[in-house]
Amino acid sequence: MKRFFLLLLLFCSSYVSVAQVIDSSFYLNINADSVLRIKNLEPYVTLHVDSLLSYKLEINKNQEKYYWFLKNSPVGLKINKNDGLLTFKAEKSYFLSGRLKYDNEYKVALSVQNLNDPAERVDTSFTLLFYNTEIIPSRLKPTVTNSFFVDEGDTLSFKIQCDNGSFPIEDINYISNYAIKSSTPVTKCGDDFTWVIPFDFVRESDKDKMKKVQLNFIGSNKFQSRDTARIEIIVRDNINYPQQMLDFSLLQQEVGKYITQLKSSFRIVDKKIKKTKSTRTVFDLTSATTVLAGTVVSSMPDASSQPAGKILPSVGVALVPVKEATSPVSVPDQNSASLIRSSIKRLEYLLFENRLVGDRDPEILNKSRKLKDELKQTQVQLIDIPIAEEAPNEKEVDEYFNNPQVNKKYKAKKN
Secondary structure: OHHHHHHHHHHHHHHHHHHHHHHHHHHHHHOOOOOOOEOOOOOEEEEEOOOEEEEEOOEOOOHHHEEEEEEOOOOOOEEOOOOOEEEEEOOHHHHHOOOOOOOOOEEEEEEEEEOOOOOOEEEEEEEEEEEOOOOOOOEEEEOOOOEEEEEOOOEEEEEEEEEOOOOOOOEEEEEEOOOOOOOOOOOOOOOEEEEEOOOOOOOOOOHHHEEEEEEEEEEEOOOOOEEEEEEEEEEEOOOOHHHHHHHHHHHHHHHHHHHHHHHHHHHHHHHHHHHHHHHHHHHHHHHHHHHHHHHHHHOOOOOOOHHHHHHHHHHHHHHHHHHHHHOOOOHHHHHHHHHHHHHHHHHHHHHHHOOOOOOOOOOHHHHHHHHHHHHHHHHHHOOOOOOOOOOOOHHHHHHHHOOHHHHHHHOOOOO
16 A cells, blocks of 8 residues: 555656656747747937938847848938848038938838748838938029119019928918019929019109019028018119000091091082182173173164163173172182191191001001091191081092092192
8 A cells, every 4th residue: 555655646646757858838929939039129219410320120030031121212212132230421512412301201112031941031111300400591592683673564473483391391481572473373392483564653743754573572481580582673664565456456447537528528529619710701701792892783784773782791791790799719728628638638648658567567656646636736727617518428529539530629720
């Protein structure tokens, strides 16, 4: 019996030892570091300009079997594919050329992979930020000079560019000494300022027929640090050709209409003169015939006819006052006809001489002024001339005015 208990005790001791070994082995397998991971990765890295970065990344396994690589890395950032050594030299030339920017967060994708087992891989990322203690101010740079000339009616357009320094310009606005507005929005770098300069912007009272517009473009960054670009625009007085062309056309029509009315008046006056002349001619022929007949009758041998011959010359003489009373000499009408005719010729000559040369005739204002002045002067000079109330037929009055027989009467004659 004693021997049995000793064997039982020995068996139990052996079982406990084996169980402890099994439990210990199981515990070691469960807590083994078998998952690939990077041990010393910094999620946020800040570098100063002209500084150096040399940082070796480590994993929890033998690095000889693993491959390192980067994605979306900024210029200059490199990693050794074999040992995970991360290097970077933040040269200032990168920032001056615009390839790198200050205060801009670069998210870099980092990966490490087993060369033999592609499934064993770690993909992660970190953020890289560059800063500079030397602050380079940002400047506005319009694509025009500080002062230039433009004319009324022109369309002014230029771009507002920016020379960005440490902190880029984020907002742009502008003010001016006159109420002008760009037809395109100007709020950021690269926007165009466009202004259609209206006619009559320059007043008659402005010195030298020019007006100066002061434009101030103000750009600000996120810290409300501002830069101002000043531009002086000198607007010169210019001819409003579309409006002046319309006014000149209306003026030509008005002068042409007035010439037609004058030709109609000339026809009325000339016909009146012609009628008076015909009447006086009849009286003159009658008087001459009567005198001649009296002379012939008085010389006849018949004594009874001699008294009649003495009376007939007196009748011819008596017809003269009747002629003057019935159809007096119309000197004013003749003068009026000559004056109307000369006025028509002068207006037609001015219309011909002041024709426009193209759509942008530089003398359009002078030509318009000459026509207006001559039209006004003629209307004042002929203010007492009766104008036909009915609308005259332009073709008929032209034919009458240019009739060779009519022209012959008013043509200058040699002495």
